[in-house]
Amino acid sequence: MSEQSKLIFVPLDERPCNYEFPYLLAKETEYLVERPPLTMMGLKKRPGDADQLWSWFEASCAGADGAVVALDTLLYGGIIPSRLHVLKLEELTARLERLREIKQRYPQLKLYAFQLIMRCPQYSLSDEEPDYYADWGREIFRKGFIQHRLELGIATGEEIRELAEIDLRLPAGVLEDYLGRRAVNIEANKLVLELVRDGIIDFMIVPQDDSAPYGHTAKDQEKVRERITALDLELKVYMYPGADEVGCTLLTRMMNKAAGRMPLVYPRLSSVQGAFVTPLFEDRFFYETLKYQILAAGGLIASSAAEADLVLLISTPGETMEEAVSQKHAFHSYDVYRNLMELVEYGEFLLRIKGMPVAVADVGYANGGDQKLVKMLRHKNMLFDLAGYAAWNTSSNSLGTVISQAMIYLLYGRTQAHLDFLALRYAEDVCYCSVVRGELSEGPVQEMGYGKYELDGPRGRVAARVQERLSQELAVRIDSPAGSVRITDCYMPWNRMFEVGLSVRFLPS
Structure with missing residues (x-):
């Protein structure tokens, strides 16, 4: 690749986890990441402008070395619109054909893509689904x-x-609408596989958002898997749980391939049983997904710390996974069936005595960080010496994020961008997801006259309250002799409590 490699990135939607995270991870690397302007992207249920996005993508590919593309954005206008559209298969086929033309015009372009299989949540809520x-x-x-x-x-x-x-x-009308859209989407999934077979797409991930072992999504997985097998694409198309982290994963894979690197990652779990826990919102044992996440980012699992380039400390549940907000109550399986103390002592030994890069996948709980674990890491003054940390949303969202950050750290070291991203993870995953979100959602937001799915806009009183509480929590839980975290921006991207948009800086002491 050239000195400053140009990389085109089409995000899955406009939320920070999709639009910002890969961009932030690529800062201070030799990659210039170009993304579509936010005005072209959609807003939650409003789709992005597909024609504008295609035109932008086509024009941007001139002189680019690689592209990481969320096909749901180019086909439907984003992840939520992929569950709401009324597009015919012919329209989707025509859109996909444009990828062939682009690759013919720019044969040097390395094209990595991802495309979801439509999810089927287990609950009645229309926040991210059709109104019915x-x-x-x-x-x-x-x-x-x-x-x-x-x-x-x-x-x-x-x-x-x-x-x-x-x-x-x-x-009957409800079911007809739902199953009709699923049928169209799954045909589009199969059509994309032909682009992989024909060498238009170099590598692909089919992530499973909110999956279960049985049901509509599981059956659609089988159809896509059959097609992957029929086209001999097992080594070019991976299918595993995840979604919002895949932009980071594919960006990292591209960097590793370009550098001729295949980092060896040694995972150390906090619980013997942790490997065999099926995380919430996923459909298989944790360890099977872990293998995929490391492989997809361009690495391999090491059999020992001695041969590894990176050690990944993993805080898993001891038995079954709980939500992060529940950690104020004692759970036998968390307190007895796992050993966080050993995990932290082992990490400190590798970091300080052996000088090894160490990252932390904090996936003991869903939707937020483990406060005890972070307290111990802070006590050891390790928080800002880590190669990576993540604890947001699902187990796979966190795994893909921390593995990406840590592998980019192996390539580029302890840059300011790296420290800022660590600071962002502590502010968002620990302070917001596991503390402030739950605290404000159950009472204070209602007292202000709003609901957790409808606030007073992205930058209203709720956002100001969130920023104030986050600053207090950061001072107590994260700031240390190494330095402190300052929030420079705070907003609510989808006008709800579930996610927060943050800009932060790490200020060394």
């Missing part, structure tokens, strides 16, 4: 779940009775 999902989401999920088990011959009598009852209640 507020009334019928649970039924749509259960119908798919039980039907799948029925086809496999493992449905119970109780499940069969439940299915009959759902069939009496669930409106």
